[in-house]
Amino acid sequence: MVSSVERTVPDDGETVENSDGIAEFYSAVGKLIKLYRERAGITQRQLAERIGYSEDMVGLIERGKRTPRIEFLTVVDPIVDAGGALTVVADDVMKAKVRVSERHPAFSKAFTAEEAKAIEIHEYSSLNIPGLLQTEAHARALYDMRRPWLSVEQVDSWVDARMTRQEILSRWPLPVMSWVIDESALRRPLGGWDVHEAQLRHLLRVAEVRGVELQVMPLDRTENAGMGGSFALLTPNGGAQIAYVEVQHVNRLITDPAEIRKMAARYGTLRGQALTMRESLALIEKTLGER
Secondary structure, three states: OOOEEEEEOOOOOOOOOOOOOHHHHHHHHHHHHHHHHHHOOOOHHHHHHHHOOOHHHHHHHHOOOOOOOHHHHHHHHHHOOOOOHHHHOHHHHHHHHHHHHOOOOHHHHHHHHHHHOEEEEEEEEOOOOOHHHOOHHHHHHHHHOOOOOOOHHHHHHHHHHHHHHHHHHHOOOOOEEEEEEEHHHHHOOOOOHHHHHHHHHHHHHHOOOOOEEEEEEOOOOOOOOOOOOOEEEEEEOOOOOEEEEEEOOEEEEEOOHHHHHHHHHHHHHHHHHOOOHHHHHHHHHHHHOOO
């Protein structure tokens, strides 16, 4: 019996129109939140502290760069004295999120569906910054350099979907999360140095989030258990751990327990071989100073 799933799709994935006004809707909701917050005399920092969010995340929501969770709207409404205005739009936000979730590239939909409900997320990335840690500009640069070319609408759609995935980082409690990133990804200025510099600084900010563990696999290691390529390990709530690998947009969602055990052991070895978190952040800061 085959217990893993593998699907192959065309390189250009699926075309999704970006003219449905979802981005504009999120922007309008963000402006509404900001209006009520400022009328209530509450700063972004004060609101963030009261609801358990980061100040940066509140700012992103108000600028329409992140979709607010339903819980966010219902909790914030009485705090900013919105009189139910934010709660009223919650259903529409949920519908918009469903439409955005349908925009994920076909080759990664199975993975993103599992990732959204995972209570543990662990990933080794040998070539690139992991999707959950990418800035919007970095993600756009990656899609813009794809060959065959993607349409502008498709790039916009996939970037929106990737940014929506990152709501995971605003949950409380957070999933148990860790990443091991190959140093080569830190030195590859995809999108140009300005984009890359902002990406490296974003990694430093994400690493400040309590519960996030970020390590770098340095290039000078004489042993590297990850030479087989990138992979992710996910643990669903109440379910068995699964794994995901992707190369050239051919993906495998793996559920075979024996294979999962090997990959989990491999990830443990990688964490032992990589720099500590403090050493990793020092390397990122050093890389920023080498421009």
